[in-house]
Amino acid sequence: MVNSNGGVIKIRDVRRVFKDLSGNDTVALEKVSIDINPGEFVSLVGPSGCGKSTLLRLITGLDKANEGELYLDDDKITAPHYERGLVFQNPTLFPWLNVYDNVAAGLKARKIYNEKKEEVAEFIKLVGLEGFEKSYPHQLSGGMAQRVSLARSLVNHPKVLLLDEPLGALDAFTRMQMQDEILRLWKERGTTMVLVTHDVDEAIYLSDRIVIMSPRPGKVEEIIDVKLPRPRQRNYPDFLRLRSKILETLNFAKEIDSYYL
């Protein structure tokens, strides 16, 4: 898929070290290098402690690498920027704003709300929440809240959308619905997507490429191309074959630290 909306992400030899409570170094990421193409959908998969969320925070700019560099197109990533939209597992909607104002928050923060007002309604429509503009977050279901969260990021026309287990808190049925929703938004917008997930099926169903990471120190174990045609069928032999291959690779990771899978 050729798309001008999506940005290129370059991750170059990134190393991130945390100090634990007793002052010892824990290496969360070691020599991680990944290139993500414009408009590509990439998933980061791996056991807990493999540094996939840390990597996502580095791309967001909320955290800084000890060594190595990250780029969006040709700009070095140093701080959060609206070009890199962020969606957490917890929708983190502003509870004091209604749906409309939550979606409008990005435009208002950037002081371009007056020029781009119409887009708020457009994006609320895009995620299928017309009629809920005046509702407050506590009145929404988990799936609806996550839709608002997606619309809130997309209204800024980000080049990259970073998704940190966005569907992790939803029930299985809503989850599958939202996966299709995310695919639809991705196709429509052409945004580059980086998804962190625990769910191998989800990664296969959505991604162009899957980055499998292993823990302690967190590094890239393998990058798998998903060449299945879309729309993908979760019970097709190719899908299942890929699934067991990935699980095998993850099992290898599991041998290193069986407790954390």
Next chain:
Amino acid sequence: MFNEIVKADINKSSTAEKKKVYFKFIEVLPIIALLIAITLHLVIPNKQSFTTTKYYPTLLKAFIIIYFILLVSSTKVKKIFDILVNKGPLLTVAVILLELWDIVTLKLKLLPLPYFPGPDKVLSTLVSDWSLLGISTLYSLRLLFTGYIIGAILGLITGISTGWNQRANYWIGPLQKIIGPIPATAWIPIALTIFPTSFWASVFIIVLGVWFPVTVMTSSGIANVQNSFFEVAKALGANKRYLIFKVAIPAAFPTIFIGLFMGLGTSFLTLIVSEMLGVKAGLGWYINWAQGWADYSKVYASLIVIGVIFSSIITLLFKVKDKVLVWQRGLIKW
């Protein structure tokens, strides 16, 4: 949203049952109590040697007429019916207590004078002394609002800066920890010598009393805002100004409101005390002055005025809170 559904439901049922006559015996209880009260008041001879007026029986009569009108309309209007059924027992007990007060004071003189005048005497004082009470109330309100507003604004400013900024917290924090806990009224002697007028001395004391709780609650509210709100806002392109005014402050408002509420309570206390000790006007002064003349009916009258005024002010604050915090349910109920 939920409220609207309930309202719509009520409307539907009231149109469907338009012909229905609402009535429950419990609604009639207050009027029975009122009738008994007025009978007892008129029948039992007075023992306290006050010259009695017609104020108390007139008040009871007015209550009876008003309640009777409500009772009649409640047979048709579901809303009034619901209120009367709900408040019926409460009103009945209130009337009984009022009449008990009348009996143990004016009628049987079980409590010593001049400390315990009857309701008729207090009522007549309210009526005859209304101009002085009214002026005193205005003086008190002027002092209260000046002090409260300055104190709340200063409290918000220091609270936001110490909650947001580590350096501000380093310098202002200790000051706040030492000065804050000193009861504001302990400053009265110093305030009276520093400030040119007793009015500004009292403003200073009220400001101190309000400033402390507002600062503490604002500061801790801001400091405890979930970090992910800031992270999301930053990723949406927010600058520092937006993070403070559009994220930190609204997120902390439930806590800030507790500080504003506590500050209001302190301001009532410091207002009355400083008026009793220094200021030559206001309701605190009025109570002190009435006590000097051993005119306790005036003390009770001013207590009633203070109760009504302060309660209304708190109600007002909570109305503002409900407007600002539509997104939140619960918090403190009033």
